[in-house]
Amino acid sequence: xFNISIIIPTYNRKSFLIHAIDSVLNQTYQNLELIIIDDGSxxxxxxxxxxxxxxxKIYKQLNKGVSSARNKGIKISSNNWIAFLDSDDRWHPKxxxxxxxxxxxxxxxxxxxxxxxxxxxxxxxxxxKKHKKYGGLIFNKCLDLCRISPSSVIIHKDxxxxxxxxxxxxxxxxxxxxxxxxxxxxxxxxxxxxxxxKYGGHLNQLSKKYxxxxxxxxxAIENLIKKDYLNKKNKIMAKKFLKExxxxxxxxxxxxxxxxxxxxxxxxxxxxx
Numbered sequence: 001x002f003n004i005s006i007i008i009p010t011y012n013r014k015s016f017l018i019h020a021i022d023s024v025l026n027q028t029y030q031n032l033e034l035i036i037i038d039d040g041s042x043x044x045x046x047x048x049x050x051x052x053x054x055x056x057k058i059y060k061q062l063n064k065g066v067s068s069a070r071n072k073g074i075k076i077s078s079n080n081w082i083a084f085l086d087s088d089d090r091w092h093p094k095x096x097x098x099x100x101x102x103x104x105x106x107x108x109x110x111x112x113x114x115x116x117x118x119x120x121x122x123x124x125x126x127x128x129k130k131h132k133k134y135g136g137l138i139f140n141k142c143l144d145l146c147r148i149s150p151s152s153v154i155i156h157k158d159x160x161x162x163x164x165x166x167x168x169x170x171x172x173x174x175x176x177x178x179x180x181x182x183x184x185x186x187x188x189x190x191x192x193x194x195x196x197x198k199y200g201g202h203l204n205q206l207s208k209k210y211x212x213x214x215x216x217x218x219x220a221i222e223n224l225i226k227k228d229y230l231n232k233k234n235k236i237m238a239k240k241f242l243k244e245x246x247x248x249x250x251x252x253x254x255x256x257x258x259x260x261x262x263x264x265x266x267x268x269x270x271x272x273x
Contacts, residue, residue: 002081002100004032007073009066010087014045021053023090029097033078037069067166067174074165080157088199089151095195099154102191109189110156111182113148117194121201135190139183139234143241146176152196159186173216180220184234214249218242239272
């Protein structure tokens, strides 16, 4: 029997959150607990949610970011299997059922993700080839961009015990960082069905808040290398991508004439040459 704890972090997303919650409550698989982590919302969304869904567990914290909220959910969860759902995303009604059945048939795996449907500003958009999903030992596939969506995964707590949880020092790309740590150590099960629906294009998306996302990916890769976390093959690949992403960010810094940061990233490139 798979008992699942579902963690929804939220911050001022009342209009989205209702749909996310309903997509959990409408799952055909119901051996679950639903945990909402309110990351310091000021839009009175929790008052509304408490009235509409009185049985749902809601935990409040000061605004510390999505990583802190997810980590708190992991800590207080009752079950060994964890599923995340961003408050602006939704699930197909059979998402959990199909994943659990797939995991049961492939018991060596402790993490499973699905394919996605993307909706941007109310319009369904096609993913590009570079966004293709993979299963197996996919560390090399996860270096260029974030291959796994938090809203698509089911993860066993054993993984967090071995690689750690979300890095709360990263304001964005925290999922990219975690997937690198996981895929360096664990094979990933991929269910090639569009069971996760991701919504984008709205103003409070974290990805819209920060310029130069590659700087956070550089931080994630450099931390892996510094901690001597990788085997020889993965370290070679990580250094290659570290230089590539540093170069990309460096071009933007030069356009903005950020002298101190330019020197810092030039040194990173030289260091791993």
